[in-house]
Amino acid sequence: MTVHDMKHAASDSARLEAVGGRLSRVDGPAKITGAAKYAFEQQLEGLTHAVLVGATIAAGTVSAIDSRAAETAPGVLAVLTPDTIMELNGASDWLGNPPSQPTYNPLAREVTYSGQHIAAVVAESFEQAGAAAALVK
Numbered sequence: 001m002t003v004h005d006m007k008h009a010a011s012d013s014a015r016l017e018a019v020g021g022r023l024s025r026v027d028g029p030a031k032i033t034g035a036a037k038y039a040f041e042q043q044l045e046g047l048t049h050a051v052l053v054g055a056t057i058a059a060g061t062v063s064a065i066d067s068r069a070a071e072t073a074p075g076v077l078a079v080l081t082p083d084t085i086m087e088l089n090g091a092s093d094w095l096g097n098p099p100s101q102p103t104y105n106p107l108a109r110e111v112t113y114s115g116q117h118i119a120a121v122v123a124e125s126f127e128q129a130g131a132a133a134a135l136v137k
Contacts, residue, residue, distance in 0.1 A: 048077060050122045051129040053136045054115035055108070062109050062118055069135040070121055075128035079136065080120040082107045 030036035055062070067079040082105055090099025108116050119136050123129035 048122050048124060049126040049129045050120050051126070051133040052117045053119035053121065053133050055111040055118050056114070057111055058114045060111050062111060065119055066137040067119065067135075069137075070132040073123075073128065073132035073135060075124040076121060076132045077124065078122040079132070080107060080122070082109045082118065085120075 025031075027036060062082065065081045065083075067081060070076060070079050085105065085107055087103040087105045090101045090104050092099050106117065107120065108118055111118065119133075121129045121133040121136065123132055
């Protein structure tokens, strides 16, 4: 017997209210009135924020990154570039074979697409990190 073979009586609507009926959400009233707290609005002590800087070219090699203006911007704790970040160990495949590349740098020196991450700015607030990321050239 399949679901399509089952016959439902009119009294079965209580069981089938999820389809075609109204469902109330526990957090609905708080969201509608603006009283709900979202994860982004939570401020934890010592929390820092990072914004990635994307490449402005579609392909090429990063010869230099000028981060001096970003480093002196208010609230900036660090500016990470391919030269300042530690390379990560390569991952093995699901069979446990050795990695195809021994190390991996998440910030690219070789750009293969526009917007590829080439730097990251860490700051005390998201707004400060975003403003400083715009200063990276």
